[in-house]
Amino acid sequence: MRLHFLLLLFAVPAAHAVSLLNVSYDPTREFYQEYNAAFAKHWKAAKGEEVSIRQSHGGSGKQARAVIDGLEADVVTLGLAYDIDVIADKGLLAGDWQKKFPENSAPYTSTIVFLVRKGNPKGVKDFDDLVKPGMVVIAPNPKTSGGARWAYLAAWLYADEKFGRDEAKSKDFVARLYKNVPVLDSGARGSTTTFAQRGIGDVLLAWENEAHLALKEFGADNFEIVTPPLSILAEPPVAVVDSVARRHGNAEAAAAYLAYLYSDEGQEIAAKNFYRPRNPAILAKHPFPKLKLVDIQEGFGGWRAAQGKHFADGGVFDQIYQP
Amino acid sequence: MENEPMSIEVARVSKKFGAFPALDDVSLKLETGELVALLGPSGSGKTTLLRLIGGLEQQESGRIFFDGADAANISIRERQAGFVFQHYALFRHMSVLKNVAFGLSVRPRAKRPPRAEIERRARELLKLVQLEGVERRLPAQLSGGQRQRVALARALAIEPRVLLLDEPFGALDAKVRKELRRWLRKLHDTLRITTVFVTHDQEEALEIADRVVVMNQGRIEQIGAPREVYDHPASAFVCRFIGNVNEVGAAFIRPHDVEITSRRNGAPSLDAVVEFVNTAGAVAKMDLRLEGSGELLEAELPRSREAELALKPGDRAFVKFRDVRTFPS
Amino acid sequence: MIRRLFLIGAALAFLVLFLFVPLAAIFAEAFRRGAGAYFASFRDPDALSAIRLTLLAAAIAVPLNLVFGVAAAWAIAKFDFAGKSLLTSLIDLPFAVSPVVSGLIYVLLFGAQSWLGPWLSAHHIKIIFAVPGIVLATLFVTFPFVARELIPLMQSQGRDEEIAAVSLGASGWQTFLRVTLPNVKWGLLYGVILCNARAMGEFGAVSVVSGHIRGETTTLPLHVEILYNEYNFVAAFAVASLLALLALVTLGLKSFVEWRMNP
Numbered sequence: 073m074r075l076h077f078l079l080l081l082f083a084v085p086a087a088h089a090v091s092l093l094n095v096s097y098d099p100t101r102e103f104y105q106e107y108n109a110a111f112a113k114h115w116k117a118a119k120g121e122e123v124s125i126r127q128s129h130g131g132s133g134k135q136a137r138a139v140i141d142g143l144e145a146d147v148v149t150l151g152l153a154y155d156i157d158v159i160a161d162k163g164l165l166a167g168d169w170q171k172k173f174p175e176n177s178a179p180y181t182s183t184i185v186f187l188v189r190k191g192n193p194k195g196v197k198d199f200d201d202l203v204k205p206g207m208v209v210i211a212p213n214p215k216t217s218g219g220a221r222w223a224y225l226a227a228w229l230y231a232d233e234k235f236g237r238d239e240a241k242s243k244d245f246v247a248r249l250y251k252n253v254p255v256l257d258s259g260a261r262g263s264t265t266t267f268a269q270r271g272i273g274d275v276l277l278a279w280e281n282e283a284h285l286a287l288k289e290f291g292a293d294n295f296e297i298v299t300p301p302l303s304i305l306a307e308p309p310v311a312v313v314d315s316v317a318r319r320h321g322n323a324e325a326a327a328a329y330l331a332y333l334y335s336d337e338g339q340e341i342a343a344k345n346f347y348r349p350r351n352p353a354i355l356a357k358h359p360f361p362k363l364k365l366v367d368i369q370e371g372f373g374g375w376r377a378a379q380g381k382h383f384a385d386g387g388v389f390d391q392i393y394q395p
Numbered sequence: 396m397e398n399e400p401m402s403i404e405v406a407r408v409s410k411k412f413g414a415f416p417a418l419d420d421v422s423l424k425l426e427t428g429e430l431v432a433l434l435g436p437s438g439s440g441k442t443t444l445l446r447l448i449g450g451l452e453q454q455e456s457g458r459i460f461f462d463g464a465d466a467a468n469i470s471i472r473e474r475q476a477g478f479v480f481q482h483y484a485l486f487r488h489m490s491v492l493k494n495v496a497f498g499l500s501v502r503p504r505a506k507r508p509p510r511a512e513i514e515r516r517a518r519e520l521l522k523l524v525q526l527e528g529v530e531r532r533l534p535a536q537l538s539g540g541q542r543q544r545v546a547l548a549r550a551l552a553i554e555p556r557v558l559l560l561d562e563p564f565g566a567l568d569a570k571v572r573k574e575l576r577r578w579l580r581k582l583h584d585t586l587r588i589t590t591v592f593v594t595h596d597q598e599e600a601l602e603i604a605d606r607v608v609v610m611n612q613g614r615i616e617q618i619g620a621p622r623e624v625y626d627h628p629a630s631a632f633v634c635r636f637i638g639n640v641n642e643v644g645a646a647f648i649r650p651h652d653v654e655i656t657s658r659r660n661g662a663p664s665l666d667a668v669v670e671f672v673n674t675a676g677a678v679a680k681m682d683l684r685l686e687g688s689g690e691l692l693e694a695e696l697p698r699s700r701e702a703e704l705a706l707k708p709g710d711r712a713f714v715k716f717r718d719v720r721t722f723p724s
Numbered sequence: 725m726i727r728r729l730f731l732i733g734a735a736l737a738f739l740v741l742f743l744f745v746p747l748a749a750i751f752a753e754a755f756r757r758g759a760g761a762y763f764a765s766f767r768d769p770d771a772l773s774a775i776r777l778t779l780l781a782a783a784i785a786v787p788l789n790l791v792f793g794v795a796a797a798w799a800i801a802k803f804d805f806a807g808k809s810l811l812t813s814l815i816d817l818p819f820a821v822s823p824v825v826s827g828l829i830y831v832l833l834f835g836a837q838s839w840l841g842p843w844l845s846a847h848h849i850k851i852i853f854a855v856p857g858i859v860l861a862t863l864f865v866t867f868p869f870v871a872r873e874l875i876p877l878m879q880s881q882g883r884d885e886e887i888a889a890v891s892l893g894a895s896g897w898q899t900f901l902r903v904t905l906p907n908v909k910w911g912l913l914y915g916v917i918l919c920n921a922r923a924m925g926e927f928g929a930v931s932v933v934s935g936h937i938r939g940e941t942t943t944l945p946l947h948v949e950i951l952y953n954e955y956n957f958v959a960a961f962a963v964a965s966l967l968a969l970l971a972l973v974t975l976g977l978k979s980f981v982e983w984r985m986n987p
Contacts, residue, residue: 093937101954128936129950142836142845143853143935162837261953289955451887471890478891484884488906498892501902546888553892 090115090123090325095145097132097218097308098261099282103345104149110341111332115325123325131259132218139164139313146317146326149310151218153178153368154375156311169311172327178307179333180347183365184219184226186298187267187276187283194274198300199230202275203248210273211253212263214382214389218308219260221383223277226304228382229371233302247392268295279306280360281346305365308347400589401462401556402427403448408457410443417443418454419613428587430580432600435610436636441593442561444610448591449476449559461556474557477550477588481562483542485534491545492517492530498553520548523582540571547579551586558590564599576603597637601625609633631722641692643685645721652717653694655681657704664713667692669706674698683712750968753961765962770939774947774963777855781862781930781943782923788863789919793870794912798904800871801878802886815871818864826864827932830857853935858943861929866919873915877908910985917981921974925967 096104108125115123128135128143132151139145140162150156153170160167170177188196194207202209212220227249231242254272257263260282267276268290275298278286283297310330317326332338339349343358372378382388403425410418418440425431433441446452448459450471459466466474478484485494493500495517499508508516521527524544534542543563550558563579564572580603583590594600600607601621609616609624609632617629628634634647641648656664670691671682679701681694692714696704706712755762765771799805800812818826834851835841844851851857885907889899905912927945934941942950944967951960 095935098953126940127938129953130936138853138935140835140837141831141852142834142841142850143937144850265953285955449891451891472893472895475893476891478888480884480888482884484888486885486889486903486907497889497894497902501889501892501894501898549888549892 089121090322091320092123092125092146092322092326092329093128093144094125094147094149094329095128095135095139095143096149097135097151098129098259099219099279099285100149100308101127101129102285103281103342103347106345107333107338107341110337111329114332114335114337115328121325123329125329131216133216144316144320145313146320146322147310147312147330149308149330151306151308152221152375153307153309154379155218156309157376159311159313164316165311165314170309172312173310173330174334175350176307177309177311178350179310179330179338180308180342180349181365182280182306182308182347183303183363184223184277184306185280185283185303186300187264187278187286187295188274188298190294190296192296192298196275196298199227199245199249200234202227202252202277203245204252207252207275208254208273209249209252209275209277210263210267211250211256211277212260213256213258216258217260217263219279219282220256220263221378222279222304222306224382224389225368225372225378226277226300229304229366230300230302232371243388243392246388250393280348284346299361299363302364302366304371305367307367399556400428400587403557403589403591404460404463405444405448406458406460408444408447408454408459410440410447410452410454416613418447420457421613421615422457423608423615423618425589425591428589429605430583430590430592430603432592432594432604432607433610434594434597434600434607434636436595438612439610440613441595441608441610445559445561445591445593448557449478450474475553475555477553477555477558479543479546479550479558479560479563481565483534483539483546483566485542485546485549487534490531490533491521491526491537494534494545495520495548495552497549517548517552520551521545523551524548525578538571539567540575543567543575547582551588555588558588560590560592562593562595565594572599579603601637609636611636628720634720634722639693641690643688643690643692646716647720647722648692648716649718650680650693650695651678652719653683653692653696654715654717655683655694655696655700655704655706656713656715657706657710659713662715664715667712667714669708669710669712671708672701672706674701681706683714685714747968747972750961750965753957754965756961757958761958762962762965765959766966768959770942771947771959771963773939774942774944775966777858777942778924778944780855781859782920784859785862785866785923786916786920789866789870790912790916792867793872793874793915793919794905796871797874797878797908798900800875801881802883802904812875815868815875818867819872823865823926823928824932827861827929829864830860830933852933853937853941855941857933858930858941861933862923862926865926865929866923869919869922870912870915873911873918874908877911878904881907910981914978914981914985917974917977921970924970 094104094108104127108127112123112125115121128145130138132155135148136150136155136158139148139159148156148159153176156169159165160169173179186196188194195201201207211223214220214224224246227246228242231245235241235245255266257266260279263276264278264282264286267273268286276283287295287297310333312323312326312330314323317323333342334350336351336354339351339354343349343354348360349355368375368378380387405421405423408418408421409416421440421444433444435441443452447454450466450469461469461474486497489497492514496513499513499516518530521530524547526541526544526548529537529541534545537545564575567575576599592604604621606618607621607624608618611632617624617633624633625637628637631647634640639650641650641653666686667683668686669681670684673680678695679698681696681701683692683694684690685692694714796811796815800808830852832838833840834844834857836845851860885903886899889903894902925945930943931946934943934946936942936946936950938950944963948960948964948967951963
């Protein structure tokens, strides 16, 4: 047994014909673990070639930075389009990357929901409830986390609708919400742990899939999910990092890897992991609650505009949030 | 011993530490086999001179010759100078025997004696310094006097052509110091290795050395046999530094050259008042205040003479000087 | 008497609260699903890879820092030279800067956007987000341990013994091997133990240059974080228990060496 262990320790992993590195954001760990196995099987059947996919996870913005600094990702599957735009700006992939795959290169969507403690003791139903005095809200830091930016924009979207696009009032509303956030974790997963594991806060602003995963991991008898009537359509995008994949000779496999996300099997695995599949037939098979979803283009004029106005240094978030 | 002791010549050597002139144009010749004491207060340059001879420092100008050869071309390792330091500098992790054997055991293979021979010689040296039976101990387990004897044995092991001792007894108490001093003198009489001995203790220098080199502020004040520097100091500094001295005006008078009478006896004398009398010791000591100038005078006189005079503090006395020295300022 | 008992009691309570309770908690969590699940955690290829990488980084960083630390301490404690105080401050640099900054230094030096980046990329040399980067970061953060331990020790011992050795005919190398080194051997071992503990336990600097590629560029501490983030608490604590064991062994060795240094 001991010898066996030592052999394992120093054995060099067998070389594979194709090896892809997928640099992704935090909440997709479980999804890609399952999807990678499915794709490897599919590729073996279709091409007769072994493929191994290595994963790296972290905050979406941080991961984009690592790719820019030289982390050799064949594909990136990040939390929001802006983070891939930043990589494109450095010339690692084409500026029109969003046109390479259907649906703006976002094979699955998600939204921002509320995770509350069992029985919803504070009666949280909508964003209005989050700004009430005394409500303790847990959310990650929009400066570092993709999910956090979606959450912030969802709140802003709600305020816009409520106050008829009166910017001063929307700003005040979101400011009051973040006054109720005692601690900003740097990533979505950190916030979930703070709320579920450490038991801090009344409500967690979370990715829909992350909320479901928390329910699964920490028990449906401890938490429940509240879906607001209106939220943002989060479109986590994917792209082949052309320059890297070409250098690795992986361009074909990388493109196939992302394309397969749109297949029935890919869409099914996404839905199983609580991402909303694009394929309406598969979406219909899963009990995702209905709500009004507004996308970033409609609500904010796209990611570059939203990023510049809200999250750049000195932007709206910096103005309303003083730690 | 296979190596003959050597003569050392220091010619017009100067050395500065920053702006401080540690040695200023110093010349000195050491004869083969003699024991020379470098004597002076701290900062006088005596240790610097020793370290220059040993090769631990480099002079700025001037030259040093070993048996006529320029020492600049001889590395520390080749000088065969045996060092003994004030704080022993024994190798703390080695036994006494290993300490003494060190110099032989680091020789190049071709020149290194066999292991058994090294041990035999080390034991012999420990016998010479009267330290049999402590071979296996660590330096920390020895007394100060024992440690310094180990250090000496260690220095002797390399068959040095010159022994350089830097305040070797400075860290020992008075009694051990006196014993070791005599013992070293005797050892030197047996071995006759050219030896340079640094000390700030004039009694030590006078007792042990063939010749004394008195140093002050980086210069040599006087070189001479102990009696010579005591009796015929070449400068006011030497006179002050070696033995006690009274300074009356520009005159220097040794306490034992002060003659005291209780009555005026015709010969010219100075009036004084006795201030203090100490009769505990080989000679009696008396402090007197000169009338007129008010200067204090120390006198030493045989106890029999003191008893004869029977002077008490407050008594009037008359003083004369047997010997008076003056130095050009 | 009562005051002394109170102080001892307070110290013990502190020790229990801040050392034994967390340690016990680690092992309790690690064995929550039984010994089978505990040992299964180490058979995971990613965990094995993390152990392998951690051992590799320490196996490179510790000997290099040993050699460097001894050389630097010797130079600083026994010789005077221009730039000595600068070297002394440089040795302390890894202690002075945050580990994250230490990691970022390498990103700025060897990252794709650095001026070295294009050249490295053209020659297919991977440093950051690969094993060399992790080794470099480990080397950097553990760099002061041996030197810092030896410098005061060598300074307090002075140069007398070395001067004596040279005057007795020893070469510089003989003096170093037979006089300087034996005099500091316990201090040296102490420094090596601390250096190794830090090399294996470093998180911040390594995290920045790792790229977090599972099974490839994750060390033990990074692997613990990944497992924890994946809600895989048993495995996270099982791997953490390895690090805790390392800490305990380090503590034991450290006390032994301290005892030998001051008998």
